[in-house]
Amino acid sequence: MEDTFSLGNVLLYGEFPGKGKENSLTGEMAELFISKIFGVTVLKLKYEDVLYPVQTTNNCEIYRAQTIKGEKYFKNEDLDDLIEAIKKAK
Numbered sequence: 513m514e515d516t517f518s519l520g521n522v523l524l525y526g527e528f529p530g531k532g533k534e535n536s537l538t539g540e541m542a543e544l545f546i547s548k549i550f551g552v553t554v555l556k557l558k559y560e561d562v563l564y565p566v567q568t569t570n571n572c573e574i575y576r577a578q579t580i581k582g583e584k585y586f587k588n589e590d591l592d593d594l595i596e597a598i599k600k601a602k
Contacts, residue, residue: 519544522586528574559584
């Protein structure tokens with residue numbers, strides 16, 4: 513059984529939002545979900561009505577999803593704390 517919870521919306525970047533690329537925001541938003549499948553926590557990004565798996569990057573505050581329109585990035589500084597809180601609540 514899969515439990516899925518919405519974490520709200522995130523702003524999307526078209527390029528990895530590293531130094532000098534803070535202005536690569538696409539103006540798009542996507543909804544972020546967290547699921548627990550067989551005891552494993554999985555992040556999913558709902559972009560244009562399709563759910564995509566979320567991958568981490570070398571930068572702990574930046575996440576990536578491969579979509580049909582290319583890679584999309586988003587930042588969420590408090591996401592790790594939120595995931596830990598959800599794990600403890602279950």
